[in-house]
Amino acid sequence: MSVDKVSDAIASPKAQQPFAELGLKKDEYKSIRDILGRRPTSSELAMYSVMWSEHCSYKSSKVHLRQFGTKVPKNDSMLVGIGENAGVVDIGHGWAVTFKVESHNHPSYVEPYQGAATGIGGIVRDIISMGARPVAVMDPLRFGDPGNPDTRRVLTGIVAGIGGYGNCLGLPNIGGEIVFDPSYQGNPLVNALCVGTMKHEDIHLAKASGVGNAVILYGARTGGDGIGGVSVLASETFDADGPAKRPSVQVGDPFMEKLLIECTLEVLHAGLVEGIQDLGGAGISCATSELASNGEGGMHVWLDRVLLRDSTLSPEEILMSESQERMCAVVEPAKIDAFMAVCKKWDVEAVVIGEVNNSGRLTVEWHGDEIVNVPPRSVAHDGPVYERPFARPDWMDVRQTSGPEDLVRPKTAAEVKQTWLTMTGTPNLASKSWVTSQYDRYVMGNTILAQPEDSGMIRVDEETGLGVAVSTDCNARFVALDPYKGAQLALAESFRNVAVTGAKPLAVTNCLNFGSPEDPAVMWQFEQAVTGLADACLEMGTPVTGGNVSFYNQTGEVAIHPTPVIGVLGVIDNVERRTPMAWAQDGELVYVLGTTRDELAGSEWAHAIHSHLGGHPPVLDLQSEMTLAEILVAGSSQQFLSAAHDVSEGGIAQTIAEMAMRSGFGVRIDVPAGIDAFTFLWSESATRAVVVVPQNRNEEFLALCQSKDFAATKIGAVDSLSKAIEVSGVFGETISLDIEELRTISEETLPRLFG
Amino acid sequence: MTPRVGVITFPGSLDDKDAARAVRLAGGESVSLWHADANLHSVDAVVLPGGFSYGDYLRCGAIAKFAPVMEKLVDAGNGGLPILGICNGFQVLTESHLLPGALTRNDHLHFICRDQKLRIENNSSAWTSDFEVGAEILIPLKNGEGGYVADEKTLDELEGEGRVIARYLGLNPNGSRRDIAGITNARGNVVGIMPHPEHAVEKLTGPTTDGLGFFTSLITSLVNNGKVSA
Structure with missing residues (x-):
């Protein structure tokens, strides 16, 4: 088969090209012709189609x-802002943290195991390409009706994919x-968050600088998997009876990713790298064009040098492939040997595929023929x-005026x-341990808090006890009722979940999951959120450091609830002072902070x-x-709170x-x-936490709340002799709930549905 | 002289830094050993850490057995060098025939991570001497292929010679025969255990500090054997 060369494109300007099949609109195709002053070659068309997809271009x-x-906001902690692979935040003592959340929704519906697995792989490579060592992952997930067989x-x-990949990676x-x-x-959400840590001097950015420097592709070989993943899969809605999209899903190899982490950190720390970029969506097209346009502006690539898993791949397929576990580095010629030696040590294949130049063009050749010549x-x-x-859609009026006032309440x-x-056993409130016990939370030996605590907390520095806490949250029903306020409530909840553990919230990442942007109602939800x-x-005062948008979470006319998942990162000076969620001492006083409406x-x-x-x-x-x-952060640093837990879904x-179960x-x-017992127990008013105060610290605690004019209502005391939650003043009576009975109900739900 | 304890890193080892931390907290000096370097660098003992060496491809521990460092380690183990294999390290030890039996897929087919109660059955091995027989400890367990199996004759031998060093208490988490969580060789220097003592060495990060006993036992036995001075 002959390849479509630049000279062919000039010689045959009228050749028909399959731009629509590649996901490009007619006017987008015309723009490409205008930019190039000719028709694109088939390889150029492939590159533009993936890079101009909704997923990559955020158009x-x-x-x-x-x-x-x-x-x-003015924030002295930001070291690297939005726009890079991930933002970087200063946490003191010379340490920096980078974190980011990304979606892998569409592939995970088509092929759940591999979709979820490679979602972790992708976000981990974003973190290592900043120069950071990944230290933890989290997974915000959304599923359909738990009773529907497809949900199973x-x-x-x-x-299984998250566990299979993440456990093997050692995070x-x-x-x-x-x-x-x-x-x-029809549109489950699989978002993956990764946290990485580094010393300030280890921060790296994705750019190809230095004329004459080599562009090295290393990691797994390039195969035919994931071709068009970003354009065909992630940037369209699902059709009920459309063709199978499974070939567009990538296949992951966590063992290779683990080697890639160690190899990458070693070449970075040895000072062997000028610029680095991970290969994710849009593969080589993305890495070469982004590196070139962030650097001196030119690059030449010998595409036939790329190591292949399948020797029959065409150059267009190689440019579009989203094969996993690959990275691209820019290396000075004098350091190539040292770079290759590190790769060899980790059994990672590497090959020089290109060179940085100042031509202002990204040129790609294939066995001597020029097949790409574009401004990067x-x-x-x-x-x-x-x-x-x-x-704003008209149906919002109906939605907002039909409130819950007439719903029958317990009396x-x-x-x-x-x-x-009943509430304890609902799928949303029930224990998630059936899922989380399939994930390794202990590896690395720095996990201070993990599920079901309000935030995950990781010790960053063993000497000082410096640590970070991260939470992700979004009550999408609130966003559906009011996208502007709902998004703020999601931020507030995540912010609170970090503060509850004693960490000071510093920065925000987000994963904005929405329906089709071609629907004005969805676009309004997005704009509002x-x-x-x-x-x-x-x-x-918490800047957004980065994030990801996932549109087209829609099947036919049915869009998901708008779901802007918000991740907040906080810092704690000494993890020994973290506030856990479980009370521990008899007689400690239990308060609600905040107002219940x-x-x-x-x-x-x-x-x-x-x-x-x-x-x-x-x-x-x-x-x-x-x-x-x-108040919550002071409670940790001054140790007058022995336990604290956020109030959100399911109320007090x-x-x-x-x-109690913890x-x-x-x-x-x-x-x-x-207040009546029902409203007290199940209202979901924002800005509340239940806190536990040792009796001898009660005055300090109350004085602080008073000085800040913040409502603190004493609601009870811990009773270590009892194995029950006893509530008095419930419509004139006292009720008692056996903790073991609650635990059984809570822990049975997920295994019953999915075990 | 501080005892020097080697921790071998294979491609895909994950808990090597945790094992090194546990060695340090127990009073030893941790020495990194590399799979491709056929040299034990005169260490006094070796830990084979948890993880997924070589991605668990082919069979857990099967490829690690052929690493250059392993030939030296097998000889040293047969010669009495204290060796502790944790999780994947246990799998490497059975694949290398330093210990009998094999580890198979959990009977419920899921990876499981939880805090696991164990009973110490033998305190005469190099790695359990600081425990009382019958002591109940709580340490993390995390595995997908942790079911210990061997033929009945081997199991009877292990029981008869007191070579079961720890047993699962409560629910058997992976279908291990006779609730076996860890075993030792006849000489007592080589121990394999499926749960993770190195994850229970600090109050902040582990459910308990019960795991530290395995590492302090080693230091004690090295001192008692005159390998190092107290």
């Missing part, structure tokens, strides 16, 4: 994402989320930008107890008991949220139940005056 989201760059296929495959899995909602039935920026950065129409002590037992998030980040719209109770979604989400005051965080009832012994609670 629908770019105009809105700019807010994260303009509404930037998807969930068990995804969980502790320290948290995440598992949420069920019918809106995810036009591929990597100057893709199309769309101002998609967006409009007797017996009904409250029954509701409590991004604006809400940017405004809140500005006010709370009658707010049940979008709550787990409305969802689980009544399948209801309507009304307005809870009110949120960002300043109060910051005050709460200050769920918070108390989780603390601790194993009981508590006596009084429903405070002025």
Whole structure:
């Protein structure tokens, strides 16, 4: 088969090209012709099609994402901002942390095991390409109706993929989320977060500088897997009866990834690398065009030198392949031998595939023929930008006016107890240990907190005890009710979950999962959510360091609930002072921090008991949220809180139940005056936490709350002799819930559904 | 002289740094040993750490057996050098025939990570001498292929010679025959254990510090055997 050379493109300007099949629109194809002043070769067309895909180019989201760059809070901790592979945050003592969350939704629905596995692989390579050692992963997941048989296929495959890949990589899995909602039935969400640590001097960026430097491709060989993953798979909605898309899914090899981590960190620390880039979506097309356009502006590539798994691959396929576990490094000629020696030590194959030049062009040759000659920026950065129409849909009026006020509530002590037992076993509130026990949380020996704690916490420095905490959150029902406020509530919850453990929130990453941007209603949700998030980040002083957009989470006309998953990273000076969620001492006092209002719209109770979604989400005051965080962080550093736990899905009832199950012994609670037991137990008002105060620190605690004018309501005391949660003031009676009974209900749900 | 304890890193080893930390916390000096270097660098003992050496391809531990360092290690083990194989290290020891039997896929087919109760059955090995027989300890367990199997004759021999060093208490987490969590060779210097003592050496990061006993036992036995001075 003859290849389509640049000279052919000039000689045959009218040749028909399959741009639509590759996911390009007609006007996009015309733009490519305008940029090149001729028709593209088939290899150039392949490159543009993947790089201009929604997934790589952010063409629908770019105009809105700019807010994260303009509404930037003053924050002295940022070392590398948005736009690089991942943002980098200073945490003191010369240490820096990088973290990022990405989606791997579409491949995980088509092929759950490999989709989820390679999602971890991709985010880990983003982190190592910054020069950091990956130290933990987390997985925010969303699934459809737990009773639907397809949910079993998807969930068990995804969980096995995360475990199979992550465990073999040697990274502790320290948290995440598992949420069920019918809106995810045809579009499960698999987001993967990775945290990496490094010393300041080890930060590396993706650019190809230094004319004459070699471009080295190393890692796994290039195969025919994942071709068009970003364009064919991640940038279109699923059709109910469309063709199988399984060939577009990549296949992962965690053992190779582990070698790649060690090999990459060794070449970086030895000073052998000028620039580095991981190969993920869009493969070699992405790595070469991005490296070239971030550096001196030119690069020549000998594509026939690429080591192949399948010798019959065409140059177009090689350019588009998303084979996993590959990296690209820019290396000075004098250091090539040393670089290759490190690769050999780790049994990693490597080959020089190109050279940096100052031609201003990215040129690719194939056995002596020139098959690509393009301005690299036009591929990597100057893709199309769309101002998609967006409009608040009319159905929002109906959704917001049909609130939960008329839903039948428990009115007797017996009904409250029954509701409590039922809620404890709902798939969203039940214990996730059946899933998390399939992940290694111990490896590396620095895990301070992991699921089911509010945040995952990792010790960064064994000498000083310096550590970081990370949480991811999003109640998508709140976002569905009001995308601006819902996104802010997601940030607030994640912020709170970090603060509850005693860490000071510093920075934000996000994974914005939405339906089709071609639907103005979805685009409106997106615009509102991004604006809400940017405004809140500005006010709370936590910059967005990076993130990812996943559109087209839609099957036919049915879009997912808008799900902007927010990750917050915080720092703690000494992990020995972290606040756990379980109470430990008899007689300690139990308080609710914050104000409980009658707010049940979008709550787990409305969802689980009544399948209801309507009304307005809870009110949120960002300043109060910051005050709460200050109290929680002070409680850790001054050690006047012995335990703390966030109040969110399932309200105070769920918070108390989780603390009791974690601790194993009981508590006596009084429903405070002025509120009925049901509202007290299941409202999901924001900006609240249940905290436990040793009796001898009570005055200090109250004085601090008073000085900050923050509501603290004493609701009870820990009872180490009891094995029950005893609640008095429940419609005039006292109810008692046996902790072991709650535990059984909580732990049975997931194995019953999926075991 | 501080005892020098080697920790071998194979491609795909994951818990090598954890093992080195445990050695240090027990009072030893950890020495990194590389799979491709056929030299034990005169260490006083060796830990084969957990992980997925060579990606667990072919069979867990099967490829690691052929690493250049292993020939030296097998000779040294037969000569009495204390060796502890944890998880994947245990698998390498059975593949190398320093210990009998094999580790197979968990009977429930899932990888499992949890805090596991064990009973110490033998305190005469180099790695368990600091424990009381019958002591109950709690350390992390994390494996996908941790089911210990051997033929009945071998199992009877192990029991008869007191070579089962630890047994699972409560629910058997992986289908191991006779609840066996760890065994030793006849001489007592080579021990394989499926759960992870190196993950239970600090209060902050482990469920307990019960795992430290394996490493302090080693230091004690080296001192008692005159290999190093106290």
